[in-house]
Amino acid sequence: MFQYNEKVMDHFANPRNVGEIVNADGVGEVGNPVCGDMMTFYIKVKDGKLDDVKFKTFGCGAAIAVSSMVSEMAKGKTLEQAMQISNKDVAKQLGGLPENKLHCSNLGADALHKAIENYRQQHKEI
Template sequence: MENQLVVDHFTNPRNIGDLPDAHGIGTYGAPDCGDYLVIYIKVNREKISDIKYKIYGCSTLIATTSMMTEMAKGKTIQEARLITGEDVVKALGGLPEDKTHCANLSITALHFTFQDFNKRKSLGWTRY
């Protein structure tokens, strides 16, 4: 059974939605057979000024992604890269052992978002 903070992030997910003109977009998972998420970021003055996501997955994936976005918002990309799945699990007050992988899925999608941001930046596509 999950704790009240996990339930709160599932029933009241933070930062859900999309971002028009996102500076970076990352996807991870397989929409046809299970968990799938898309993460969008906007960067202002080298910090993540906004972060949103769309998701198809279990309640724990929704909760871990919600918490991860709260942890990443306001950080530089370099700082947010240091967030681990374990950090997300701790911030949520723990998860059942068979659900801790959900935090890692969220972090992997976030890293793909950073890769996209860096690509757009290097190609001059992103103005922030």
């Protein structure tokens, strides 16, 4: 319970950018309910940049906080920059995560990258 720091608890209790984007330019889904975590990221791209990022997450406190942090970090970045965001960066931005939570939190950046790849597949010229 008291394994999460204040920053993680803040992103868990007040997650940023929760929701879906209707007519999203890219959608990325990772995880499944069996392992306990599932995330879907939605992106809107404008001029090669992430104009909007939203997510929906089924999972523990860490999973929700990670999703929130990823969405914040990604917004406004170019696709290349967003692809550089690693799961480690996210954990670092959150001020660290408990050891046994790292695995379920690794999904955050993966889901974002999947959404970007999904966008790129539809827009091969970029």
